[in-house]
Amino acid sequence: MRDDITNGDDNDNENIAAASREGERQVQCATNAVQRQVAHRCLIELLIFVVLLIPVLVYEVAVEPARRGFFCDDESLHYPFHENTVTPVMLGLLSGALPPLIFIVVEYVRMMRKDKLAATVQVLGWQMSAWYVEFGRQITYFMFGLVLTFDATEVGKYTIGRLRPHFMAVCQPMLSDGSLCTDAANLHRYVEDYECAGEGYTIADVRQARLSFPSGHSSIAFYALLYTALYLQRKLHWRSSKLAKHFLQFVLIMVAWYTALSRVMDSWHHWSDVLVGSLIGVTVALITARYISKLFKPSYREIVRPAGLRRQNTSDTLQEDVCASTPPPYCVNGSFSDDQYCTKV
Structure with missing residues (x-):
């Protein structure tokens, strides 16, 4: 046993x-x-x-950019050449370094407040901190939108080939017959066949003089800084101040706005170039935040019952309205006999 x-x-x-x-x-x-x-x-x-x-x-x-003609007396192309107020290096720091730095700080602080800094996630066989993974997700979404902005801007620049306001100063066009735009005979002439002398300027400068539309500085700055402002709206919660977050958002938008204004101020773009470039950046930032990174997708805890609706006890309504025509055994007070039930079924 x-x-x-x-x-x-x-x-x-x-x-x-x-x-x-x-x-x-x-x-x-x-x-x-x-x-x-x-x-x-x-x-x-x-x-x-x-x-x-x-x-x-x-x-x-x-x-090569599309080759466009011009009128020799077009005053919008006779502005002097100025150096960039916001240089490409500065733009790279504003759009490629500042947003990731903000993402790192915000994600670290969020995990620290939740006491989850020690939490880890296994990714591709590597054990990584959870806030590293979240930062990686956010930077991936951000870079995806940034590349889309680059593509949209480059297509516009090389397809349109619009001449910059300082085109005459940089190109110094020489017409096919050897004459110059300064000659009286060419005052109202539309020129398509020309060569750029470009004395004192590099080949890259002459090429850039034909890439005015749309403004790349404006599109990139508005995308990067507006997206970062939207990210702060969703992720940053400053308990000690109600206005600190909004102040940071305002500063970011103003930096993008100043970058766009400087392009007209420096005679690198026409105002319409800046307007369209800014719209491209804003549009891509909104699309990225709304549909790609889904920053404003409500979480489960944020889904609440609509205001103005109250809970009701439906048992009385069920018995009064439904039981009158519903056979047993679904109703507590059903008055149908067995024969009536069979006929109903």
């Missing part, structure tokens, strides 16, 4: 161990499947980034 009991216990232990091993194998298989899915997604998104960067490189290296 005791041997039978002992054998039964051993069999139970073996079954439990086997079930445990089977459960571990299933968990491991599920984990491996998730890791493969993450790796597959990362490769696809990396490929998308590469594809989006190809047009930018092709335009910058191998494509």
Whole structure:
């Protein structure tokens, strides 16, 4: 009798161990499947980034801007050449360095307040801090929108080939017959066949003089800084001040606004170039925040019952309105007999 009991216990232990091993194998298989899915997604998104960067490189290296004609007496093209107030290096810091720095600080502070700095997530076999992963997600979304802005801007520049306000000063066009725009005979002449002398300027300067529309500084600055302002609206909660967050947002938008204004001030763009460039940046920032990173998608806790609606006890309504025509046993006070029930069914 005791041997039978002992054998039964051993069999139970073996079954439990086997079930445990089977459960571990299933968990491991599920984990491996998730890791493969993450790796597959990362490769696809990396490929998308590469594809989006190809047009930018092709335009910058191998494509010439569309060649447009001009009137020799067009006053909008006779502005003097000035250096950039907001240089390309400054623009790169504002759009490529400042937003990621803000993302890092905000994500770190958020995790610290939630006491989750020690939380880790396994990604592609690596054990990483949870706030690293969240920062990676946000920077991926941000960079995706930035590349889209680059692409839209470059397509416009090289397709339109609009002449900058300082075109005459940089190009110094020489007409096909050897005459100059300063000659009286060419005062109202529309010129299409010309060559740029460009004395005192580089080939790159002459090429840039034909890339006015739309403003790249404006589109990139407005995208990067507006998206960052929207990110702060969603992620940053400053308990000690109600206005501090909005002040930071205002500063970011004003920096983008000043960058756009400086392009007209420096005679690098016409006002319409700046307007369209700014609209491109704002549009891509809103689309990225709303549909790609989904910054304003309400969480489960934020979904509340609409105001003005009150809870009602529907049991009385159910008994009064439904039971009058519903056979038993669905109604507590149903008055149907068995025969009536059968006919109803």
